[in-house]
Amino acid sequence: MQENGSNTRKVTTLSDVAKLAGVSIATASKALNGRAQVKAETRERVVSAAEQLNFSPNVLAQHLLSGRSGTVGLVTHDLDGRFSIPTLMGAEDAAGTGNMSVFLCDARGDSLREQFHVQALLGRRVDGLIVVGARPDPRPSLGRKLPIPVVYAYAPSTDPRDMSIVSDNVGGGRLVAEHLLACGRTRIAVVMGDPGYGAAHDRVTGAVQAFDAAGIGMLGGQALYGSWSEEWGRTAAGIVLAQHPDVDAVLCGSDQIARGVLDTLRESGRRVPDDIAVSGYDNWELLALNARPQLTSVDMELETLGRRAAARLFEAIDGTPISGTETLSARLVPRGSTGPLPSTGQHTAARS
């Protein structure tokens, strides 16, 4: 009944195919692999035998010979998070085009666990390794003594000789600040997330570059740091409104923060974007598309990042030396929460 309850069913082997086709196993191999020196008629006989037996070559054996396993290891620290998943999809994508398969290992931020997984993957003779961080800050290198190439994605290695692919947070901050300026906003507050993240400071740095270039200062002279949460967004918006009632834009460090800011603004009777423009970061569609109005955001293009990481890894596997940090541009995604100031009015004061 349950035919696959146990592995008793014998898997067909090349020698089964050869026997059925009435040839040697060497000839069967050549026929199936499209080698030139096989008579057409013989090849056909072998191929049809293989089909008949539903033959699928044992890749493990093939790779024992070739010295390559056709697999890569993906060690992630953030399987539940939203950063590693798109990275991982991009990598799987790039891998899938060839005949690579991906081992997924979740190290959960624990470096012992990471070490354990790396050893296991080495034993499986993966051809290379991609390490995906949970947050964009630099992380310790796996070292340079591994027999296979490694690419660090999202979170770079602290060792500059390693290959890392990261998102440009400075550029992303600049991009969205420039957008707000282009919308005619001049009194722009910055509400950032956890100051323990390098990305938080990078995004502020980028925004300040844009403000400087426009010859205006950040509203209040400095960014408000807190956490990456809606709660903090609500609180921070209250602070901004109290201290700077004439604010005309809030640049937020994440979409979660922006959602909180939007809530407080709405409940204070401020219209978005007419009175105040609001921008997020991450372009997390769940949050951005369900916001009222929909949220202008910055997309780090993590899938591209993952694809790039995999591409670099494959180059390295093919022998091209790789090294250094590659920074990927972010992309602005304008939506309803930002727009030009209404031509009629100055920035209206509180209207509740």
Add this chain to the structure above:
Amino acid sequence: MQENGSNTRKVTTLSDVAKLAGVSIATASKALNGRAQVKAETRERVVSAAEQLNFSPNVLAQHLLSGRSGTVGLVTHDLDGRFSIPTLMGAEDAAGTGNMSVFLCDARGDSLREQFHVQALLGRRVDGLIVVGARPDPRPSLGRKLPIPVVYAYAPSTDPRDMSIVSDNVGGGRLVAEHLLACGRTRIAVVMGDPGYGAAHDRVTGAVQAFDAAGIGMLGGQALYGSWSEEWGRTAAGIVLAQHPDVDAVLCGSDQIARGVLDTLRESGRRVPDDIAVSGYDNWELLALNARPQLTSVDMELETLGRRAAARLFEAIDGTPISGTETLSARLVPRGSTGPLPSTGQHTAARS
């Protein structure tokens, strides 16, 4: 410089170890694998040689012999979604305890892609397969002719002879309805998601069972179906308030819907939970914990589900026949959005 730019570095092999230890490769093998018939002193010499050379046995070769690869394939259809990831984590978890590694393949809802991945995994001689759906509705079987066992997780197979592990949506709906009843609510509206999902109807069915047992009817006599979005939650809450201003609870089909409902209630001046209790489903912490108040929800315990799927798969790999659908109970997570009616009052009417 870049020592791992190409794979030139030769990987140490058991024969290297044997040579260094001055023994045959057979003896080296036995020594490292803890076979009894090896002199302690010899074993020590071999072990230290292995360490010195940083030897890591080629698992591909070992598995060629044993007939098992020590790997399983995880084919998912929802890598970007929130359902497959916890399932996958649970599976990885269960796998990690042994010495299993997991190949991750994203089929993206495309059955051709799925077929392709299954073939590739078969070629890699995985010992078993877990198929994770993107939504809880039944899906076509991969068939019964595969040489390895398969477990369907989250989305069951349509073939009852296959092994499937699913979440109990009827029970979950009943659970949360009972909770609302226990809070003293009697005028309970049900706002469900996309009626194209079996889970939507299942959750309603469970709720109705609880209502029947309590001898009360659903407010309005039927559930409102729409989509799994905040937008729909906002709209639906408006409908409920207009038609049944004396509503005292809203049972929502998802946390997203509940977030929308909460927003409309707040903007209509209704207090949650004093005037109206609100419950979600999924226990998606991002949404549930950031809600005001925090959202009572139902947790499908997807990680447990994944772990269970993997456990069943391993049993099957070990020869135990597996079959049938296993239904996992959901768990109520009470938070601030539900609670007893204030003792002082009846359900207050609109108070805006």
Add this chain to the structure above:
DNA sequence: CTGAAAGCGCTTACAG
């Protein structure tokens, strides 16, 4: 064009 033989890295009876 076809096949016998060697070998990929390992393990396991089987002799010594």
Add this chain to the structure above:
DNA sequence: CTGAAAGCGCTTACAG
């Protein structure tokens, strides 16, 4: 206790 030999499933020179 140790080692030579066979074999896991395949591919690739090398002879015929």
